Amino acid sequence: MNRSGLIELEAVVAVARRGGFRAAARDLGMSSSALSHAVAGLEARLGVRLFDRTTRSVSLSAAGEQFIAEVAPALSQIHAAIENVDQHRERPSGTLRLNTSLGAARMILSPLILEYLRRYPEMKVELVTDNRLIDLVEEGFDAGFRLQESLPADMIAVPFSRTIRSIVVGSPAYFAGREQPRVPADLLRHVCIRMRMSSGSIYRWEFEKRGETVEIDVPGVLTLDETALMHEAVLAGVGLLLITEDLVAEDLAARRLIQVLDDWTPAYPGLSLYYPGRRHAPAKLRAFIDLVKERSR
Structure with a gap:
């Protein structure tokens, strides 16, 4: 098969795997139009429609499902063969x-x-x-x-990285007039910056001390899902934050942030x-x- 034919097969498998042309094009490093053209070219030569397309979705046709079931394993073998030959290359590319x-x-x-x-x-x-x-x-x-x-x-x-540590920090402005928490339960009387996970759930802060583990559903007025935004918010004094120690090391050294509950936040495998x-x-x-x-x- 010539190179253009191999690209067409990779295009069809990628669209089937990702369920759409845009994501498949990103995976293959192609433009969406080039990917669509490759799929259409293969469909034209085969004389069948491999995908049922609407303005909102792309799904395999019955012919497409059969085609993918037979072609995907063969394409994987081709890629494996290419990788095996690549073992003999002196410098990677x-x-x-x-x-x-x-x-x-x-x-x-x-x-x-x-x-x-x-x-x-x-x-x-x-x-x-x-x-x-x-x-x-x-x-x-x-x-x-x-x-x-x-x-x-x-x-x-x-x-x-051998270990990572998540610590609780707050700004001097936040702690002005507030007593610092001494045990995790004290967080229930503080304002915290909450984190929404990719699953949609709110992360419960985890603590451990001498074998005792505690999870706290911390209260707060701000919920974010991106670390840089959380970092900005804690520096602004919005509330307390649980964050990886490495990300705030400079802020701690410059006293822009204060660490609390130190004995409840041990390191864990990195x-x-x-x-x-x-x-x-x-x-x-x-x-x-x-x-x-x-x-x-």
Whole structure:
């Protein structure tokens, strides 16, 4: 099959996997119009409609379902063969697609991503942030970063940061005229900045001391779902915030923020790189794994 035919097959599988042209186009690094043209070209040659399209949705036709069931495994084998040949390449090239949370992305950007691009100028990196835990294979990613406690059991993990600590902080302006909390239950008498998770639920603050664990549904007047906004709000004195220690280290040193409940916020296992357990990892991923091991702390 010529290269254009392979692109058409990849386009059809991507649209079926993502349920739409826009997301599939992002995965493949194509424009939506180019992707639509590729799918239409294959449909024209086959003489059948692979997708039922409306103004709001795209779904596989009966012919499309049969076609995907037979083509997707073969396309996976082609990709595996390409990756196996790639083992013999001296320097990695291509695009490395990584998925992680926004907070983790800030931790890995400079020591890993930028260093990787410096070492391997033929490489490109696409770093996608998402708070939900996704299926790497299904979404077309090479690897991801998550907290060790959140890793899927069927993935290979490479630890990066040894520990992470979430701490409770507030601004001097917030504490003016207020008594600092001494135990987690005291938070019920304070104003807190609440966090909405990707599932839609409100995060319950977790604490631990000498084996005793406590979860608090903290009260507050402001609920946010993005760390940078929460950081801005706590500096403005809106309320108390539970946040990763590394993100506010400079604010603590400059006394822009005050830490409380120190003895109730122990460190926990940190970030790990994780990736599917394939027989052979492609050269681009092997090089990145080696860098993670080198820079682990």
